[in-house]
Amino acid sequence: xxxxxxxxxxxxxxxxxxxxxxxxxxxxxxxxxxxxxxxxxxxxxxxxxxxxxxxxxxxxxxxxxxxxxxxxxxxxxxxxxxxxxxxxxxxxxxxxxxxxxxxxxxxxxxxxxxxxxxxxxxxxxxxxxxxxxxxxxxxxxxxxxxxxxxxxxxxxxxxxxxxxxxxxxxxxxxxxxxxxxxxxxxxxxxxxxxxxxxxxxxxxxxxxxxxxxxxxxxxxxxxxxxxx
Amino acid sequence: xxxxxxxxxxxxxxxxxxxxxxxxxxxxxxxxxxxxxxxxxxxxxxxxxxxxxxxxxxxxxxxxxxxxxxxxxxxxxxxxxxxxxxxxxxxxxxxxxxxxxxxxxxxxxxxxxxxxxxxxxxxxxxxxxxxxxxxxxxxxxxxxxxxxxxxxxxxxxxxxxxxxxxxxxxxxxxxxxxxxxxxxxxxxxxxxxxxxxxxxxxxxxxxxxxxxxxxxxxxxxxxxxxxxxxxxxxxxxxxxxxxxxxxxxxxxxxxxxxxxxxxxxxxxxxxxxxxxxxxxxxxxxxxxxxxxxxxxxxxxxxxxxxxxxxxxxxxxxxxxxxxxxxxxxxxxxxxxxxxxxxxxxxxxxxxxxxxxxxxxxxxxxxxxxxxxxxxxxxxxxxxxxxxxxxxxxxxxxxxxxxxxxxxxxxxxxxxxxxxxxxxxxxxxxxxxxxxxxxxxxxxxxxxxxxxxxxxxxxxxxxxxxxxxxxxxxxxxxxxxxxxxxxxxxxxxxxxxxxxxxxxxxxxxxxxxxxxxxxxxxxxxxxxxxxx
Numbered sequence: 001x002x003x004x005x006x007x008x009x010x011x012x013x014x015x016x017x018x019x020x021x022x023x024x025x026x027x028x029x030x031x032x033x034x035x036x037x038x039x040x041x042x043x044x045x046x047x048x049x050x051x052x053x054x055x056x057x058x059x060x061x062x063x064x065x066x067x068x069x070x071x072x073x074x075x076x077x078x079x080x081x082x083x084x085x086x087x088x089x090x091x092x093x094x095x096x097x098x099x100x101x102x103x104x105x106x107x108x109x110x111x112x113x114x115x116x117x118x119x120x121x122x123x124x125x126x127x128x129x130x131x132x133x134x135x136x137x138x139x140x141x142x143x144x145x146x147x148x149x150x151x152x153x154x155x156x157x158x159x160x161x162x163x164x165x166x167x168x169x170x171x172x173x174x175x176x177x178x179x180x181x182x183x184x185x186x187x188x189x190x191x192x193x194x195x196x197x198x199x200x201x202x203x204x205x206x207x208x209x210x211x212x213x214x215x216x217x218x219x220x221x222x223x224x225x226x227x228x
Numbered sequence: 229x230x231x232x233x234x235x236x237x238x239x240x241x242x243x244x245x246x247x248x249x250x251x252x253x254x255x256x257x258x259x260x261x262x263x264x265x266x267x268x269x270x271x272x273x274x275x276x277x278x279x280x281x282x283x284x285x286x287x288x289x290x291x292x293x294x295x296x297x298x299x300x301x302x303x304x305x306x307x308x309x310x311x312x313x314x315x316x317x318x319x320x321x322x323x324x325x326x327x328x329x330x331x332x333x334x335x336x337x338x339x340x341x342x343x344x345x346x347x348x349x350x351x352x353x354x355x356x357x358x359x360x361x362x363x364x365x366x367x368x369x370x371x372x373x374x375x376x377x378x379x380x381x382x383x384x385x386x387x388x389x390x391x392x393x394x395x396x397x398x399x400x401x402x403x404x405x406x407x408x409x410x411x412x413x414x415x416x417x418x419x420x421x422x423x424x425x426x427x428x429x430x431x432x433x434x435x436x437x438x439x440x441x442x443x444x445x446x447x448x449x450x451x452x453x454x455x456x457x458x459x460x461x462x463x464x465x466x467x468x469x470x471x472x473x474x475x476x477x478x479x480x481x482x483x484x485x486x487x488x489x490x491x492x493x494x495x496x497x498x499x500x501x502x503x504x505x506x507x508x509x510x511x512x513x514x515x516x517x518x519x520x521x522x523x524x525x526x527x528x529x530x531x532x533x534x535x536x537x538x539x540x541x542x543x544x545x546x547x548x549x550x551x552x553x554x555x556x557x558x559x560x561x562x563x564x565x566x567x568x569x570x571x572x573x574x575x576x577x578x579x580x581x582x583x584x585x586x587x588x589x590x591x592x593x594x595x596x597x598x599x600x601x602x603x604x605x606x607x608x609x610x611x612x613x614x615x616x617x618x619x620x621x622x623x624x625x626x627x628x629x630x631x632x633x634x635x636x637x638x639x640x641x642x643x644x645x646x647x648x649x650x651x652x653x654x655x656x657x658x659x660x661x662x663x664x665x666x667x668x669x670x671x672x673x674x675x676x677x678x679x680x681x682x683x684x685x686x687x688x689x690x691x692x693x694x695x696x697x698x699x700x701x702x703x704x705x706x707x708x709x710x711x712x713x714x715x716x717x718x719x720x721x722x723x724x725x726x727x728x729x730x731x732x733x734x735x736x737x738x739x740x741x742x743x744x745x746x747x748x749x750x751x752x753x754x755x756x757x758x759x
Contacts, residue, residue: 063584064592080586098280100456100626146581151672157292160673161625163584164572171592172568174285178277192567192595195535202276202405204395205536210523213361214372215382218545225359225386226317227548228340 045095048106051131053091055109058134060090060166062141064188074130077138083187088170096175099165108162109133116144232465235259236748237739238445240433240481243306244725245472245712247416248350248732249739253470254423255754258743261464262425263447265432265473265620266303270413274403278568281453284402285628290569291476291621292630295675296502296611296637298476299569302455302628304429306474307713307725308412309403312539313388314561315356315726317347321550321557325718327608328554328642333717335689335698338731346730354410354729355759359384363391365537366525367599370512371562373521374599374664375544378657382542385561385723389538390759398537398564409538410759419757431461432620433481436469436708437488441746443469443707448619454627458619467746468739472712472732475500475681476633477621479714482685482702484616493703495695496685500611500635502678503604504558504719506647506671507565508654509574510599511591512664520661532596539564540602540723547653548721555606555646559721560654563602571595573669573677583670599664601654605646607719609683611637637676680724685714687731699738700731707742711735 048056057075066084068076076086094105101108109131116133119140133141148159168174170188173181179201181189197203220228236258239246246262254260267286275282287303288310301307320340325333350356361384364372372382393408400409407414421427430450437444445464451457471478479497486492517523517530524530543561550557565571575582576591614634617623622631639647651668658666669677688694691703700715702708711732713724720727740752 064589065586080589084589096280098285098627100624100630142585145584149581149584149673156673167572167584168568171571172278172566174278174280174568177279177282188592189567191589192592193532193535194567194595197276203397203399205397205533207363208366208396208525208533208536209362209364210366210369210373210525211362212369214364214369214542215376215380217383218381218548221383221545223358224356225383227319227545 045097046102046106048095048109052106052109055112055131055133056094056105057086057091058141059109059112059145059162060085060094060169062138062145063163063166064170065138074134077141079138082191085166085170088186088188089173089175090166090169092175093165093169094162101161101165105162108158119144232444232463234465235261236466236743236750237261237468237470238263238443238464238466239470239472240445241306241471241473241477241712242304242412242417242427243301243472243474243712244308244412244729245710245715245732246306246470247412247420248729249470249472249709249711249736250425251416251420251423251757252736252752252754253739253743253750254420254425256740256750256752258748258750260420260425262420262427263431263433263445264304264427264429265450266301266429267452268304268427268429269309269403271405271407274399274405276397276399276402276405278566281628282402287403288401288629290630291633291635292674293633293635293637296635297674297677298633298635298681299677299679300474300476300681304427305411305413305417310401311725312400313409314385314540314723315354315388316385316543316722317344318720318722318724318727319548319550322718322720325554325606327718329693331690333688333693335687337698338687343727343730343734346733347726349733349756350726350729352756353415353759354388355390356386356388356726357391359386364541365396366531366533367537367564368541368562370517370521370523370531370599371544371601372542373523374657377521377663378660380544380546380657383545384542385540387538387541394538396536396538398535398539398566400539401566415757415759432458433473434484434619435481435488436471436485439465442467445469456624456627467748468707468709468743470709470711470739472710473621475684475713476635478710478712479613479684480616480621480634483613489705491704493691493695495693497613499609499683499686499693500613500637500681501607501609501683501719502611502637502676503680503682503724504607504643504646504721505678505680506603506605506650506676507563507669508601508603508651508666509669510601510654510658510664510666511594512597512599513662514597516661516663520663534564534596534598537564544657555642556649557721558603558605558646558650560650561602561604563600565600573673575667575670577665577667581670581672582667583673599658601666603647603650603654604719604721604723605643605650606721607643607646608640609718610639610643611635611684613684639676680713682713682716682720682724683718685710686717687715688717700735701738701742707746709735709739709742
């Protein structure tokens with residue numbers, strides 16, 4: 001789907017780098033705004049409003065959908081019956097300073113809602129105080145995420161970064177040690193069928209091989225397996 | 229004002245190009261310092277974890293460009309620490325490539341026959357094992373069986389893996405915990421250190437300057453946790469500089485140096501090749517695998533074992549045929565990628581866009597039944613680097629791992645057609661008799677991608693299209709050599725580590741000669757380091 005100029009026009013390209021501190025130019029230590037010795041960690045976790053958190057969760061749920069956590073769960077659309085990116089820890093990953101986008105995700109949530117506001121049906125606008133993106137049904141959420149990450153959208157790299165980190169919460173749990181994630185039953189890794197490690201926390205496979213030739217080599221292959 | 233520290237040779241980067249040069253020059257008596265921007269990890273440091281801040285993000289770098297993203301090593305040992313250690317030699321026809329120019333792109337002095345002795349030297353140190361079906365993973369065996377079922381051949385790959393130590397954990401991209409993979413940290417680098425080489429991790433070279441007949445190399449120090457944080461560094465003075473920072477960084481360092489060094493050859497930062505790489509994901513039907521191919525894992529499954537193994541172990545090389553025209557020659561290699569960056573670009577075939585959403589989640593449910601097929605086609609060296617960023621080779625986005633670089637890549641029709649042919653070939657092999665379904669990774673999100681960046685500062689005979697002469701010396705800048713993947717002139721149609729290493733070995737005698745001509749007493753002829 002092409003990205004409409006209307007949608008892209010809402011993202012205010014000139015202000016995004018400032019509001020998304022993922023775009024840190026590297027500099028010398030003296031120039032960098034946050035230093036390890038000042039904070040203990042490199043950058044503090046951002047403070048998000050409830051609405052921003054819901055919006056980011058709804059975005060993550062669009063990327064890899066899951067079940068509602070409760071009947072009152074509005075962020076998760078509930079189009080699947082197993083845990084999705086939200087239960088896998090999307091918010092924890094998106095607000096992890098290691099990503100470089102943590103300070104900007106609140107502003108990205110606001111931007112998403114500004115874009116979504118005009119997609120919300122007239123009769124829904126006064127229903128409740130939910131953020132506009134959260135009020136969209138899954139189909140429309142998906143259409144918007146597709147549009148924002150399409151090649152026609154100038155800001156697609158930023159939106160893809162948010163989507164990618166939400167996605168990674170599910171398929172690799174980078175906010176958790178993988179051994180601990182497996183032991184605690186991380187839903188994404190379980191969904192993949194990722195097998196657990198040995199007792200010592202290391203993975204090993206006992207010679208996973210069929211152990212026989214499967215095809216003739218290409219003509220001309222030498223004894224080491226190289227072509228001329 | 230600080231004074232520059234005097235050495236004979238500064239080596240920028242500690243991957244294949246840097247380590248091999250450092251070893252031989254130090255063994256010959258030169259004072260060598262290796263500056264490496266990444267950390268120095270070994271053995272137990274290589275964690276089985278995908279958590280931010282573990283070795284999986286500390287030693288790896290993903291640099292997004294405009295139309296091409298580059299994945300590479302970022303640690304002492306460079307690409308050899310994160311690679312899959314597949315070590316095929318480049319086929320003969322590669323060295324005759326013209327790429328539409330009507331002229332041979334490789335120097336006339338470099339052919340397969342002239343490179344074979346250098347491959348042999350490297351093989352002694354990296355303990356390259358002959359290809360065999362004995363240890364091929366289920367994924368490799370399945371790919372071989374699929375190729376056979378469609379009337380094709382399949383080749384197990386030579387590899388720099390000590391099978392007696394390998395546990396097939398498939399954590400190779402996070403570094404090898406068991407010292408089975410033959411990284412440079414097990415051979416050339418310790419041998420270089422034994423001969424007095426100093427290796428300085430977390431030192432990022434920014435530029436090279438000229439001072440009389442010497443070179444000054446300026447570096448900044450990199451914070452060990454947050455690579456975006458750079459601390460004041462220093463300067464080294466050397467008679468010879470070997471730039472081997474990888475094809476995604478070497479040209480950027482040289483570009484930044486141009487204001488100090490004077491005009492560079494026009495080919496610096498041009499003619500980049502992604503080695504023609506592209507990935508397909510096949511999802512296999514386990515029942516059909518058992519019924520049609522007769523494969524049994526022994527526990528009721530035919531396959532469903534994507535997770536185990538040691539990266540790529542079997543390739544289809546039917547199209548590596550010197551009688552075929554350029555852009556029609558490619559290999560199709562079974563591959564493993566871990567979760568994380570390794571699944572996000574895969575597409576569910578039944579929806580568009582297929583990289584996210586409910587169908588993608590269903591695709592992930594079948595992850596153990598995935599078979600990734602890695603294409604290496606002949607691209608057309610379409611990559612060009614823009615003006616360098618303020619520091620390093622990218623604007624770093626994340627504390628580790630992610631950065632935004634200046635590479636622009638617009639694949640020509642010949643490259644796109646080659647990928648389309650390879651896609652179709654994969655599909656015809658995988659989908660025959662309903663064995664599986666194959667879909668290429670999307671290029672719509674981060675452009676094309678490569679784990680084997682090449683050719684951004686290449687050797688050649690034509691000064692108009694090659695930045696280096698056939699001794700790897702930068703044209704017009706005596707004493708600066710480039711020995712990494714940047715120097716490889718074209719896509720290789722196979723994994724390039726062995727060829728990069730062989731070229732680096734071949735380049736050393738000329739570097740020794742240059743040192744001698746600059747008054748440094750150095751000899752050549754040290755034996756290959758023992759693995």
